[in-house]
Amino acid sequence: MSKIEIITEKCKGCGLCIIVCPKKSIQLSKNFNKAGYHPAVFVEGADCTACGLCFQVCPDVCIEVYKDK
Amino acid sequence: MKKILSKTESLKATPHLYCPGCGHGIIHRLVAESIDELGLREKTIGIAPVGCAVFAYDYFNFDVSEAPHGRPPAVATGIKRVRPDKIVFTYQGDGDLAAIGTAETIHAANRGENITVIFVNNANYGMTGGQMAPTTLIGQKTATSPYGRDPKREGYPMKVCELLSSLEGVAYLERVSVSNPKNIISAKRAIKKAFQNQVDGKGFSLVEVLSQCPVDWGMTPQNSIKWVEDVFVKAFPLGVYKDKK
Numbered sequence: 001m002s003k004i005e006i007i008t009e010k011c012k013g014c015g016l017c018i019i020v021c022p023k024k025s026i027q028l029s030k031n032f033n034k035a036g037y038h039p040a041v042f043v044e045g046a047d048c049t050a051c052g053l054c055f056q057v058c059p060d061v062c063i064e065v066y067k068d069k
Numbered sequence: 070m071k072k073i074l075s076k077t078e079s080l081k082a083t084p085h086l087y088c089p090g091c092g093h094g095i096i097h098r099l100v101a102e103s104i105d106e107l108g109l110r111e112k113t114i115g116i117a118p119v120g121c122a123v124f125a126y127d128y129f130n131f132d133v134s135e136a137p138h139g140r141p142p143a144v145a146t147g148i149k150r151v152r153p154d155k156i157v158f159t160y161q162g163d164g165d166l167a168a169i170g171t172a173e174t175i176h177a178a179n180r181g182e183n184i185t186v187i188f189v190n191n192a193n194y195g196m197t198g199g200q201m202a203p204t205t206l207i208g209q210k211t212a213t214s215p216y217g218r219d220p221k222r223e224g225y226p227m228k229v230c231e232l233l234s235s236l237e238g239v240a241y242l243e244r245v246s247v248s249n250p251k252n253i254i255s256a257k258r259a260i261k262k263a264f265q266n267q268v269d270g271k272g273f274s275l276v277e278v279l280s281q282c283p284v285d286w287g288m289t290p291q292n293s294i295k296w297v298e299d300v301f302v303k304a305f306p307l308g309v310y311k312d313k314k
């Protein structure tokens with residue numbers, strides 16, 4: 001299954017990735033990162049089509065997209 | 070599993086100091102990807118502005134020169150003329166390019182300097198706390214237009230692409246936005262073309278990017294992209310304003 005990885009220490013919790021994900025597979029964590037933001041997290045085992053929309057909108061370039069062949 | 074999307078070599082891993090949701094970060098990625106796809110990283114020299122992007126040298130993984138406020142096109146002219154083999158671009162906000170640097174912008178364009186200009190229009194002075202810029206919309210509230218911009222008092226929003234389109238020396242002008250994935254992909258195409266034009270020696274190319282500034286606009290990131298789509302683009306229509314063959 002395709003998935004994304006989020007570099008949580010660079011994430012500012014802006015939520016732009018959450019609104020574009022067609023699979024609703026991204027959420028904000030309840031935890032804080034070192035900068036004090038609630039980072040985005042990929043819901044474990046959630047659907048991902050590797051469409052890259054989240055990557056496109058992320059201002060902090062902290063999303064990496066992995067595609068299952 | 071194959072990694073298909075991540076930052077490219079021209080962007081450092083350094084975290085950006087921009088506010089959450091700020092358009093600058095997206096535009097940095099598009100510039101970096103364009104340079105990497107064209108294989109230009111080792112011969113690129115960027116000129117950073119005064120403004121929120123003043124630390125661009127910390128984010129880009131190629132040579133970057135700082136310039137006094139508004140003067141990147143003059144610095145770029147000098148560098149490109151002594152090193153025509155380099156790819157030289159400026160990265161400027163609207164306060165930088167369209168207020169204090171108006172003369173440098175217009176004359177570099179009019180001379181047809183073979184440089185690339187990435188113009189980030191966020192309708193205010195971001196770094197200093199959201200003051201009115203020449204590009205502020207009619208009725209838009211800012212720190213220095215608390216009742217909204219009134220054209221009788223402050224004049225009209227300055228439309229840089231339209232203004233420069235009459236100049237003979239200009240090769241390419243396009244206005245894009247980074248409010249959603251479709252617009253971001255279109256912005257990438259425009260930025261890449263503006264660099265390709267320089268490789269091809271076509272002359273002055275400028276891409277105006279309408280960019281969200283959620284913090285100084287007093288909006289959530291979500292509302293700021295909505296404002297770009299509902300209000301900003303109505304005052305500053307997207308499109309190609311010049312494309313010399």
Ligand SMILES: Cc1ncc(C[n+]2csc(CCOP(=O)(O)OP(=O)(O)O)c2C)c(N)n1
Binds near residue numbers: 164
């Ligand atoms: C000569 C000079 N005048 C004024 C300033 C103060 N100043 C710093 S940033 C800035 C405005 C930047 O706004 P803009 O170019 O729109 O970039 P943004 O921060 O919105 O990206 C101003 C007026 C300065 N640093 N130098």
Ligand code: SF4
Binds near residue numbers: 022025048053065
């Ligand atoms: S790649 Fe597409 S489906 Fe996967 S998390 Fe990102 S937006 Fe959602």
Ligand code: SF4
Binds near residue numbers: 013017
């Ligand atoms: S778009 Fe990027 S910075 Fe914003 S919440 Fe998502 S991963 Fe974090």
Ligand code: SF4
Binds near residue numbers: 086088195283
């Ligand atoms: S003030 Fe505006 S332009 Fe500057 S970093 Fe914050 S959101 Fe971005």
